[in-house]
Amino acid sequence: DAGITQSPRHKVTETGTPVTLRCHQTENHRYMYWYRQDPGHGLRLIHYSYGVKDTDKGEVSDGYSVSRSKTEDFLLTLESATSSQTSVYFCAISGGALETQYFGPGTRLLVL
């Protein structure tokens, strides 16, 4: 299994509070991604990174920001959590633009 961990694995928070999710990899892969999974939508890309300090938006980026200061860590921040951001969040890594993406175990977030 690819060395990907996500923390926390579960979180309950209140509307309006900031939340940061962490993805950590031990594979030294260049590409990292954040997806959210919701019923009826599959997985949707939030943000991605193609190198340290190189990030860009995905298809559902509103309300989210990311940072990547080290190769191994990719942080996803919900600046002011809303109930619509209740979801399961997955991090993925890839060694190259044509290589398989490997997913972390997910973080289940509930915004009350």
Add this chain to the structure above:
Amino acid sequence: DQQVKQNSPSLSVQEGRISILNCDYTNSMFDYFLWYKKYPAEGPTFLISISSIKDKNEDGRFTVFLNKSAKHLSLHIVPSQPGDSAVYFCAAPLSGGYNKLIFGAGTRLAVHP
């Protein structure tokens, strides 16, 4: 606009029989497709892929068929086993590089003994 569609939310199959999971796409620029499998409380895992220059790719019990003219692909599992019970997602990389994937909504497969 769903560029990758899985119109069957669920499928139930008896052990030993064939499972056929379907996926349709709208973007004719897609040139590579992937299937991921997901168990509850775990992340998706890569299962099998196919390039648009092929119409079939086989890996053990899993075969993916691609019909470009119909913009349709299917995943066949033969014979189906109870351990195959999971959610299956088809996906395709968006143009522009960086391996950004767009996923279908998924099909939940239940294989009964």
